[in-house]
Amino acid sequence: MSRQILSGITVLVLFLWYPLPAADLFLGAGGRAGATLSPDQVHVGIHLDMGEIHERLRFQPNVEIGFGSDLTLVAINPEVLYLFNPRGRWTPYAGGGLGLNVFKYDKGKLLVNETEFEVGLNLLAGFETKVTEMSRIFVEGKFGVGDSPDVKISCGFTFLR
Secondary structure, eight states: OOHHHHHHHHHHHHHHHSOOTTSOOOOEEEEEEEEEETTTEEEEEEEEEOOEEETTEEEOOEEEEEEETTEEEEEEEOEEEEESOTTSSEEEEEEEEEEEEEEEEOOOTTOOOEEEEEEEEEEEEEEEEEEETTEEEEEEEEEEEESSOSEEEEEEEEEEO
């Protein structure tokens, strides 16, 4: 794993542990997986539910690692979600945030690995529902602007504390 990827993950971990005074910090954590279009990849990742920073606004940063199309993409996404109906059976949400993306291209004709760091914007929408009092599942679509992947479709779970 390259230094740039390790540096990006280190920055995210430090960022996530920095306390936000308005939030009930760390309400849960979970995993996610899905498909990415442009670049065509599959991705896996983790996310944290950092609580509401304001009524119906949840801070939910995540890290996703994509594989395919002769590159590895590490996306660090500090995202904010707006919950439309937080007390309903299914809760629709929309949101967005920065996409801090590290693209690591596989060896090409010159047998040289190339790594690029790009910043984009993510816009997202999805639905979540509680499975138990301590867990929920979700389905989400994410649309990239600028140097983020064009489309990501993900599903996942969150374990609450």
